[in-house]
Amino acid sequence: MRGMSPVVQVIARLLAGLLFLFGTYIVMHGHLTPGGGFAGGVLVAAAFILMSLAFGSVEHTERNSYTLSSVVESLGGVLFVCLALAGYVAVAYFFQNAATYGTGTPLKLISGGMILPANIAIGIKVGAGLFAVFLALGASRFVMKD
Amino acid sequence: MIELYVLLAAMIVAALVAIEIKDLLAAAVALGIVGFSVAIMFILLQAPDLAIVQVVVETLTVVFFAAVILRTTNSDTTIAGRFRHELIFPTVMYVTFGLVFLVLVGRALAGLPEFGNPTMLVAREYIALGLERTGAANVVAAVILDFRGYDTLGEATVLFTAVIGVLTLMRRAGRRELTSENRN
Incomplete structure (x- = not known):
């Protein structure tokens, strides 16, 4: 994949960290504010995709x-x-939340039992999956040249 | 409500443009207009969770399309662009079917309750007991990861299957085999 111009590279370097931070924030606060694992994971993937589009990569x-x-x-x-x-x-049922993990203090970061770790798991899964799809679709070694 | 109808009209126009335009990059942009209109609709209907997901997914989708189009080809060669007689009968059939479908859907939707008055009683319990039962302040997170965790597992499986499908189709080994054996 070829890189882009220095203007794009400087802006991408500034933005990618902020995107990653915002993505992790959305994942971590999914049980308190709007958002969650899926949206945050897509933002994390977007940070990686921005960097690889701006700076290019070798095979x-x-x-x-x-x-x-x-x-x-x-x-x-x-x-x-x-x-x-x-x-x-631990208890009896698949996806049993409160009885297994406890509810924590409502409105604090550690609350909601399984919801916070499950959001993190989904964030990892979505972010890595979308980046893999991007590499498969957009990276140079995969693309047909006819 | 009127802004929803304006957005709907814009979405229909953009979707038609995306189908008919020859420049694939412009088609991707038109598809992006459809997606971002859906995001604005979610904001107007006060669903910020869905709006965030829609905005980021739509942005990434347009980036995907642009990255692929810029690396392959930019013009859609399947659009004929001129009138052909053999297309008259299918077009008439499509329009007839569409009108019949619209009439039937209109009659079916007339029986539904008013906008904003759901018939599902189970949602009331989720909203009332969400914070108490799960400790999560965001009731959407409480629903998708606690009350309806199975649905989220299914959604994660759908994404997993989609990723596996893309990686299988795009892997290099399969393509080389295909081109060497089946090209002639």
């Missing part, structure tokens, strides 16, 4: 981040299922 780094992001995506999914299974093991 072996593309292949490495492709493998890594598909593995991380699967790990996020496994983490989500494990969180749900913990309710089955």
Whole structure:
């Protein structure tokens, strides 16, 4: 993938950190304010996509981040299922929340029991999955040249 | 309510433009107009959770389209652009079916309750007991990850399947096999 002009690169370097921070904020506060794992995960993926569009990449780094992001995506999914299974093991039901994890203090960051870790798992899964899709669709080694 | 209808009209026009225009980049932009109109609709209907998801997903979708289009081709060669006689019968059939469908849907929707008065009683319990049962202040998060966790698991599975499908279709090994064996 070819990079873009220095103007784009400077702006992208400024914005990517803020995007990543905002994405993690949306994930972490999903149980308190609007947002959640899905929206935050997409924002995190957008930070990575912005950087790779602005600075370009070579084939072996593309292949490495492709493998890594598909593995991380699967790990996020496994983490989500494990969180749900913990309710089955600890109490009685798949996706049992309050009785397994406790509700915490309402309106504080540590509250909502399973909802905060489940949002984090979904955020990891969505972010890594979308970045993998971006690499598969947009990166140079995959694209047909006819 | 009037702004919703204005947005709906803009969405229909943009969708038609996206289908008919020859420049694929312009078609992607028109598709983006549809998506962002949906986001504005969510804001007007006071659904900030959905609006955030719609905005970020739509932005990323347009970026995906632009990245792929800029690296491949920019013109849609499947649009003929001139009148052809064999298209008259399908067009008449589409329009007839569309009108019949609209009439039937109109009659079906007339039986529904007023806008903003849901018939589902289960949502009331979620709203009333969400904070107490789960400890989550955002009732949407309480619904999607506690009361209806199975639905979220299914949604995560859908995304997982979509990602696996894209990675399988776009992987290099399969393409090389296809081009060497099936090209002639």
